[in-house]
Amino acid sequence: MSDIDQMPVTMTVNGKKVQRFVDPRTLLIHFLREDLNITGPHIGCETSHCGACTVDLDGKSIKACTLFAVQANGAQITTIEGMANADGTLSALQEGFRQMHGLQCGFCTPGMITRAHRLLQENPNPTEEEIRFGIAGNLCRCTGYQNIVKAIQYAAAKLQGREFQEAAE
Structure with a gap:
């Protein structure tokens, strides 16, 4: 495809404004990973079923494999790379996943934390x-999700200034 067939896009990703020319058929997940080298959102199924590519776009959780980059023109996007606190410390959700052992292989974790962030909002x-x-x-x-649920409960409690109390099983 020639440069003449490409379209300009401008968006803010993790607080930084980016401008690029993209093929109009480029999926947002590929734009993030390949053009911007933001590799936290993962490519899982490319059919919107797994959620590994979940990002926050203009205050909504979206699956980046379902949207073209040009459709995100002008958007504010947050990925897992933008979830840490401004001072670089872990966010309440990241800390919750760590403390409550909410991850094993880690493949789903970036999308899960990004979705949980919006859920708690x-x-x-x-x-x-x-x-x-x-x-x-x-x-x-x-x-098996149990520790993921605990991690989100931990974060909810921390964000509200409460001590997390695990329910007796």
């Missing part, structure tokens, strides 16, 4: 059922 104190429903579009093949 929408519902700061979700029940276990609401968490499970909220992350239903993100698949994990390793953990």
